[in-house]
Amino acid sequence: MGADFHSRIHPVRQLAVLALLSLGLAACKTEKDPDQPTILGVPPVFAYLGVEYSYNFGAYGGEDILDYSLTNAPSWLALEDTSNKARQGIIMRGVPGLTGGSRGEADLGKTEGINLVTTDGRMAGAQPFDIDVKYNVMSLDAEPFTEGESPEIPASNREQCTLPDLETEGEHSVTINLYNDDGSVSGTRELTLPTRRVFVKVTLDQPSVTRVAVAFELLSDYDASSCDVGFSPPHQNCDHSASNAGDAILGTDIVGLGSNSSMPRDETGESELDYIDYELDEQGFYTRGVITLEPGITECYLPLEVVEDSFAEPVESLRLALTEVRSGLAGLGSGNGGVVTNLSIQDNEPVLSLETVNGGGRDTLNVGAVREYVARLSGDRDRDILRSSATPKTPPHVSNPSSLSSDWKTETGLRMTN
Incomplete structure (x- = not known):
């Protein structure tokens, strides 16, 4: 059983x-068979000199821990060493112009066909990509200036340098020519005039890992030797010639730092700005200098001083140029050919207009006749306004002025009162 x-x-x-x-x-x-090792992500196409470039790739697949390598990569680019071998993925990092041999501008340009390769020892995957290295471009921007006024610095979401104090007035001494009735120079006069601070915004496109110092210079087309036809310098028709009309005079209308001004300080007034240095030009005026942006700063403010004179002028034009990178890696424009911005100074003097006693803007007068007209001033004033019987383009302080409140007679026989 x-x-x-x-x-x-x-x-x-x-x-x-x-x-x-x-x-x-x-x-x-x-x-299921193991997946082929696969890299995830698309790195940035552009990199910039002196600016950190990094990208964190993801990955999956393979039967074992993945290893990574770069092929056909520029010398400044490398994979970040990591002790976390269980992590799927890798960080790629570098600073064009600095890492991999500090090649500077030699790292500019496009590298094509870079490959990030990953393998588990048996199978491999790759991610091809290109990188184009460009200049980290500097630029300038400014609103029109007005005599006697200091603008406000607008809010910004960029990393800014210390904001300058623009409210404190400065002072600047100039020498002007005096003229005889025929326009020849009769002598000179020393004037000490108040100044008001203005600013030009200096921008760096990307935050640099190093300090960037760049030289600047004020420029103008004004030329005292450019005379009207039939005249030679020194002469009123050279100093105020038709070709010089509307051109600012460096050292007279605008400077970087007034001859009697203190160095610009921060908004609190406690410390001098440490990112600006002014330099003298050939005429002995501070119209040049160097502005420095610390690592990470992308927006800074270049203080200038507009001289407030007492005579009416047209809008005056000039330029500010960034001329040379003294330290760090940056591009003066996209092609590194230089950066120039146009500046203008608007006058704040009252404007004189003439009318008939009935308020008319036009009139007809026979030669030799005398008629009374009304002179009207627009704008605020805190002093007597002077007139000159010299040519209209002659500033009142350089000829023999008399008060506009008294009667005066022009060469054509017009009698005017205010």
């Missing part, structure tokens, strides 16, 4: 073993 029982159990055991083997074989057949 025991033998019969054993004979009945044995086939059951065989069936159970066969079932387990079948399940095991089925499991082997349905197990």
Whole structure:
């Protein structure tokens, strides 16, 4: 009976073993093959000299921990060493112009066909990409200036340097020519005039990892030797010739720092600005200098001083140029050919207009006739306004002025009062 029982159990055991083997074989057949190692992400196309470039790639796939390598990469670019070998992915990092040999501008240009390769030891995957290295461009921007006024610095979401104090007035001494009735120079006069601070915004496109110092210079087309036809310098028709009309005189209308002014300070007035240095030009005026942007700063303010004189002038034009990168890596314009911005100075003097006694803007007068006209001044004034019987372009302070409140007669016989 025991033998019969054993004979009945044995086939059951065989069936159970066969079932387990079948399940095991089925499991082997349905197990998924490992995925090919695959890199995830698209790195930035552009990089900039002196600016950190980095990208964190993701990855998946493979049967083991993935290893990474770069092929055909520029010398400044490398993979970041990491001790976390279980992490899927890798960080790529570098600073064009600095890392990999400090090649500077030699790192400019486009590198094509860079490959990030990953492998688990058996299978491999790759991600091709290109990088184009450009200059980190500097630029200038300024609103029109007005004599006697200091503008406000607008809010910005950029990393800014210390904001300058623009409210404190300065002082500047100039020498002007005096003229005889025929326009020849009769002498000179020393004037000490108040100044008001204005600013030009200096922008660096990307935050640099190093300090960037750049030279600046005020420029103007004014030329005292450019005379009207028939005249030679020194003469009124040279100093105020038609070709010089509307051109600012450096050292007279505007300077970087007034001859009697203190160095610009921060908004609190406690500390001098440490990012600006002024330099003397050939005439002995501070119209040049160097502005420095610390690492990470992308917006800074270059203080200038507009001289407030007491005579009416047209809008005066000049330029500010960034001329040379003294330290750091930056581009003066997209092609590094230089940065120049136009500046203008608007006058704040009252404007004189003439009318007939009935308020007319036009009139007809015979030669030799005398008629009374009304002179009207627009704008605020805190002093007597002087008139001159010299040519209209002659500033009142350089000829023999008399008060506009008294009657005076022009060469054509017009009598005017205010």
